[in-house]
Amino acid sequence: MADPSQASRVRRDFYEILGVARTATQEEIQRAYRKLARRWHPDVNKDPEADDRFKELSEAYDVLSDPKTRARYDAFGHDFRQVPEGVDPAAWARARSAQAQGGDGAGRVWVDTGGASEGIEFDFEDLISQFAGFRRAQAQARAGPRPGADQEAILDLTLEDAYRGGQRVLTLPGPGGPRTLTVTVPAGVVDGQRLRLAGQGAPGVGGGAAGDLYLVIRLIPHSRYRLQGRDIVVTLPVAPWEAALGATVPLETLAGDLRVKIPEGTSSGTRLRLQGKGLPNPRGTPGDLYAEVRIMVPKHLGKEARQLFERLASTTDFDPRRPS
Numbered sequence: 001m002a003d004p005s006q007a008s009r010v011r012r013d014f015y016e017i018l019g020v021a022r023t024a025t026q027e028e029i030q031r032a033y034r035k036l037a038r039r040w041h042p043d044v045n046k047d048p049e050a051d052d053r054f055k056e057l058s059e060a061y062d063v064l065s066d067p068k069t070r071a072r073y074d075a076f077g078h079d080f081r082q083v084p085e086g087v088d089p090a091a092w093a094r095a096r097s098a099q100a101q102g103g104d105g106a107g108r109v110w111v112d113t114g115g116a117s118e119g120i121e122f123d124f125e126d127l128i129s130q131f132a133g134f135r136r137a138q139a140q141a142r143a144g145p146r147p148g149a150d151q152e153a154i155l156d157l158t159l160e161d162a163y164r165g166g167q168r169v170l171t172l173p174g175p176g177g178p179r180t181l182t183v184t185v186p187a188g189v190v191d192g193q194r195l196r197l198a199g200q201g202a203p204g205v206g207g208g209a210a211g212d213l214y215l216v217i218r219l220i221p222h223s224r225y226r227l228q229g230r231d232i233v234v235t236l237p238v239a240p241w242e243a244a245l246g247a248t249v250p251l252e253t254l255a256g257d258l259r260v261k262i263p264e265g266t267s268s269g270t271r272l273r274l275q276g277k278g279l280p281n282p283r284g285t286p287g288d289l290y291a292e293v294r295i296m297v298p299k300h301l302g303k304e305a306r307q308l309f310e311r312l313a314s315t316t317d318f319d320p321r322r323p324s
Helices: 004-010 014-018 026-040 050-064 067-079 089-100 124-143 159-164 240-245 303-315
Strands: 106-111 118-123 151-157 166-172 179-185 194-197 213-219 225-228 231-238 247-253 256-262 271-274 289-295
Touching: 014 026, 014 050, 026 050, 050 067, 050 151, 050 166, 067 089, 151 159, 151 166, 151 179, 159 166, 159 213, 179 194, 231 240, 231 247, 240 247, 240 289, 256 271
Parallel strands: 151 213, 231 289
Antiparallel strands: 106 118, 166 179, 194 213, 225 231, 247 256, 271 289
């Protein structure tokens, strides 16, 4: 018996899951998904429900981001994967309504068979399997073996995942129910990159080969690092005396803990380049890491520290507002 909570989750309206109106544009749907994905991604949200919420978001986005599947979802709701091509949406809705009200499920559905539309008497419970099987057999007889269609899905990654690579477990919706794949992500993938999984797309027809599955990488914005191509930018806080006198300070990076040399007389905004410490590149030169200096001033000064700053102020003619 199916888990009632799982059934309830599957029946949730996809527009409701993404928090958008049914009239939302593709751009609005994409923005809504990205905002919620950043919130519910299991790698950044440790809430026990985060994994289920993220899978729910991904399924909703996969359907609504494709105009063709969105149109079928709008017409048939969650039945859209099972309803045969050519079924009249209004007739399908009437049949569903009759079944929900306790009817025996018998009725008539108008189906476009390629010529004039014709009415088909049916038992609602048997319609999908019988009619879909007939149409598949008819198509196979006409066309012979045909390869399956290529498919596309979004794979959200943190910057840490993209830097290190490794295996990821991905759950995808499908006509026969969700399926789980283990995907090997190479180190150094970038936003928008496509990973091809041969033979993991739609099944072929009449013995034809399955299509391919393309995973489109989407990097989740990071709270600390900024990505510019393969270069990574990170803020490096330094004390006023470190910036003035020069120092060697620690810096935590995706490449590990490093020591960065601060040249004497460094100002805020200066970028210090650490060659090759950016995002790896499996096919070429890795990116660089740029440590962007930010001079931090203490909020509270002790008596002696204040006297030292006052002495500095009285003995120097430095004016930061004067052009150098």
